[in-house]
Amino acid sequence: MSAILDITNVSKTFHNESGSTHVLSELNLTVGEGDFVTVIGPSGCGKSTLLKLIAGLDTDYSGAVSIEGRKVDRPSQDKGFIFQEHRLFPWLDVAGNIAADLPLRKPEVRERVAELIRLVKLEGFEKAYPRQLSGGMSQRVAIARALLRNPKVLLLDEPFGALDAFTRAHLQDALLDIWQANRTTMVLVTHDIDEAVFLSNRVVVMDAKPGTIKAVIPIDLPYPRKRSGTAFQDIRTHLLRSLEHHESDEPSYAI
């Protein structure tokens, strides 16, 4: 498997009136093609910032982020981005949102949109407006919108964080289906350990203040994974322990 995403010596500092905050310090990470990587860490460890750097939404940093060897300098469609909120256009229906700026008049666009609606299992809702959709359905539309553009990497910033437990589990299954069907490289930021173990084949554990990578833990469990299985629980405990190191000096959560 060849590397698709390279992060080399990335550091990032936020400047404001009260001084500057060192958010990311000397990060190095390589993501292989077709990998499903989750990034986990305490609040304020800069995991969402890291994702924005990869997306090219923020270019004010030192070091290098490159995709297929080309340096990222701006957002583009080959880096799909799923925000925590669905961020759909409220004036467009489901099909219109997936197509966004592409003309639905064209048969090839319409065909692709229909295909993706099937993939995210929203048949029958093509004409529904975002206000008529539940949170989980909206997020699936957002995923379809990103996938239509055939991204090399799909970046997901706590995409299921605002959803209830049932919907979240359901969407995790759906995301795995999509990953297995399309083999799109995924980088998912989360604060949910179960989500990380359930989804990814590699977990990046981050530490806060400044944000650094503490460990990269491979998960070789076969899919579909059973949340109640002992192997699952072992890895979960292992992950929890590597996060807990941090908790000795301060709590890993913030309110």
Added chain:
Amino acid sequence: MTTTTIAAPGEQALRPQARKRQRTASWRPLRRGIVIPVLVVALWQTLSSTGSISETLYSSPWNILNQYIELTKTGELPHHLRISVVRAALGFLLGGSLGLLTGLLVGMSQRFEQYVNPTVQMLRTVPLLAITPLFIMWFGFGELSKVLLISLGAFFPLYVNTFLGVRNVDRKLFEVARVLEFNGLRQLTRLVLPASLPNVLLGIRLSLSTSWLCLVVAELLGAESGVGYMIQDARSFVQTDIVFVGITIFAIVGKLSDSLVRVLEHRLLRWQDSFKG
């Protein structure tokens, strides 16, 4: 491979509602809306029929109706109305489109805002009646001064509301536009315009009513035709019923044009998720 069902528990969407119930209910607001006008007209007619109020000064609904028929037969009313509507429409189109364009530019660019907005806001506070003599001196009594006066009035509501609408666009959606690589034009047509449409439509409604208002000002101050002229002419002969014909025709056409935009609003803003009362 795990399989997923179409909708998980707790994940249900509202299907577009049945249309039939909405259609039968849609007449109710109309019925309610005409209650007050009907009561006023009935009271008015009773008072003038019993001689409680002077027919010369206050006329009566019956006389006004007869005058409507009379003026339509002679072709006077359609003639004046056509001229007035054309004036208002030209003024609205000119002023409104300039207002929309400037509002978009000022909304999209802070630099443009800093250059243009203070001047526009200053001009906005100048009463239109104060400018009218100037317009007559510069452009004469002809059509040009009238159309320009109307367009000046129509400019501001659309400008202010478009500007506000653009600034109300969710910043987060601009981030989406960047990720999806919208170019400048697409960003305008696919994001800024649809998102600010509720405000733009409100601006159109306000501009339309202002156009109508300015039309009367323009026609009362010097014209040889138009509904405003008809009113002015009837006043000098104390033909109260014709004055009322002019006033009511303004009200009717004004309401019709407003309703037209309301229908447009209803169709274009179906996506909105707001409190309906």
